[in-house]
Amino acid sequence: MGRRLAISLFASLLLAGLLISQAALWWLEQEQRGRLVEQLRADAAGVLAALEPGPDDALTLRNERLHPAYRRPYSGRYFVVDTPQARWRSRSLWDAPLAPPATPGVASGLLEGPAEQLLLGYKEQYQVRGQPVTVSVAQDYSPVRQAYQRARTAMLVFWPLILALLALVQQWLLRRGLSPLRRARAEIEQLRQGKRSALTGNVVRELQPLVAEINRLQQHTEQQLQRSRHAMGDLGHALKTPLAVLKNRCNQDLLLKDPDLHHLMNDQVSQMEGQVRRALSRARVAAGATAANRFCPEEDLPLVIMTLERAHDRQLTFEMSGLNGETLPFEREDMLELFGNLLDNAFKWAESRIALRFELGEAQCVVVVEDDGPGIPAARRGTVLQRGERLDERQQGYGLGLAIAHDLAVAYQGTLALDRSDIGGLAVRVSLPLPS
Numbered sequence: 001m002g003r004r005l006a007i008s009l010f011a012s013l014l015l016a017g018l019l020i021s022q023a024a025l026w027w028l029e030q031e032q033r034g035r036l037v038e039q040l041r042a043d044a045a046g047v048l049a050a051l052e053p054g055p056d057d058a059l060t061l062r063n064e065r066l067h068p069a070y071r072r073p074y075s076g077r078y079f080v081v082d083t084p085q086a087r088w089r090s091r092s093l094w095d096a097p098l099a100p101p102a103t104p105g106v107a108s109g110l111l112e113g114p115a116e117q118l119l120l121g122y123k124e125q126y127q128v129r130g131q132p133v134t135v136s137v138a139q140d141y142s143p144v145r146q147a148y149q150r151a152r153t154a155m156l157v158f159w160p161l162i163l164a165l166l167a168l169v170q171q172w173l174l175r176r177g178l179s180p181l182r183r184a185r186a187e188i189e190q191l192r193q194g195k196r197s198a199l200t201g202n203v204v205r206e207l208q209p210l211v212a213e214i215n216r217l218q219q220h221t222e223q224q225l226q227r228s229r230h231a232m233g234d235l236g237h238a239l240k241t242p243l244a245v246l247k248n249r250c251n252q253d254l255l256l257k258d259p260d261l262h263h264l265m266n267d268q269v270s271q272m273e274g275q276v277r278r279a280l281s282r283a284r285v286a287a288g289a290t291a292a293n294r295f296c297p298e299e300d301l302p303l304v305i306m307t308l309e310r311a312h313d314r315q316l317t318f319e320m321s322g323l324n325g326e327t328l329p330f331e332r333e334d335m336l337e338l339f340g341n342l343l344d345n346a347f348k349w350a351e352s353r354i355a356l357r358f359e360l361g362e363a364q365c366v367v368v369v370e371d372d373g374p375g376i377p378a379a380r381r382g383t384v385l386q387r388g389e390r391l392d393e394r395q396q397g398y399g400l401g402l403a404i405a406h407d408l409a410v411a412y413q414g415t416l417a418l419d420r421s422d423i424g425g426l427a428v429r430v431s432l433p434l435p436s
Contacts, residue, residue: 013166017163025155028148033141036120037106041122044122044135047079047081047135050063057129058085059085059128059133070090071090071092074092074094076140077137077138077139077140078092079137080098081136082134083131096113096114098113098119101123103123104124105124107122113138113140118145121138180207183200184207188214191214199211201215243276250265274403294327294329294331295327295332296326296327297335301356308344308347316352316353317353317354318354320357321356322357322359323360330432334411338409339356339367342369342402345402346373349425350425351371351424354369354370355421363434364414364432365432365434366431367429367432368427368430370421370425371421371426376418385402385403385418402416402428412432412433413433414432414433
């Protein structure tokens with residue numbers, strides 16, 4: 001926006017400056033021409049005053065009464081006086097002719113004069129002692145014309161340079177004036193990414209109402225999301241009790257009395273538990289990450305690893321790479337649940353080593369969890385993530401955590417894939433898109 005505004009202002013100033021400067025020069029030239037015409041009228045009156053009656057009422061011209069410029073050759077000031085008896089020409093014309101204006105008054109254009117001069121001419125008719133007298137005077141207009149031509153050229157050359165300097169000053173002023181908006185935009189981006197919880201209130205007076213409204217909207221949105229998450233949590237906990245009661249009824253006695261009913265209830269209860277778990281996960285994901293609940297692996301995962309070491313009572317070699325203190329734009333509780341399940345499976349099956357690798361790109365975050373355990377056969381990797389297909393029913397502790405992690409990855413519009421690890425066991429690759 002700032003660049004387009006600067007270009008439009010520069011173009012408008014350039015056009016307006018050129019038009020105004022040329023119009024001003026034209027007006028000044030017309031004013032100068034008007035003053036020269038007044039001078040020519042005075043010159044014509046002065047030439048007329050140099051006429052006096054001679055013998056037999058014949059008019060004569062007294063040269064000593066004329067301006068000295070009329071006696072200097074090619075001085076730029078000339079006259080011609082016509083009477084019925086005689087014609088007088090100024091000595092300044094030397095041998096050059098002077099074509100007077102065709103009609104009395106100022107000549108419509110410039111006249112050709114001696115020494116390639118361009119003359120501004122004036123003609124007036126008088127009556128002296130009953131005799132018609134025509135006085136034509138002219139003055140060299142070339143210096144005035146050349147001066148204004150030089151001024152026009154200088155204006156065309158220097159005005160863009162002046163405007164370029166003004167454009168730099170204008171650009172600096174625009175950047176300074178728009179810097180609060182750029183800072184507000186950067187803070188809004190951080191707010192959207194969850195890096196801050198509110199905009200800075202220390203802004204210019206014009207932006208304070210906008211910042212205050214955005215902060216109130218953010219606070220209201222967080223309150224609404226928090227209430228929604230609490231409501232979903234309450235609903236989930238309210239459903240867990242009846243589901244637990246139903247699951248407890250699916251005991252060995254029911255299996256012996258009615259095997260079909262036992263399998264039916266067990267399958268239905270398992271599906272309802274999965275639906276509740278997925279709904280709660282989607283509710284957490286919909287709330288998004290804020291500045292207070294963003295996931296920092298280097299701070300949050302050590303506690304998870306220490307808890308798993310105590311729970312499994314195993315001292316394994318653990319490696320974590322690919323991070324330099326970054327904070328990821330994901331909800332902390334969701335990531336703790338995802339990594340908790342993945343690492344729990346790794347701790348159960350690893351022989352001696354677990355590796356956790358982060359690969360951060362511009363558009364996505366890729367996490368690879370590897371162990372050196374027995375892994376999962378390729379034929380079972382597709383079924384272990386399907387709903388209702390639990391390997392943990394056939395082998396203690398396997399499959400349920402991967403299903404939960406897969407649901408969370410899908411809720412974040414990501415993917416979870418299983419493969420053979422380079423260190424011998426299972427490799428779980430989770431890809432999560434980063435907010436744009």
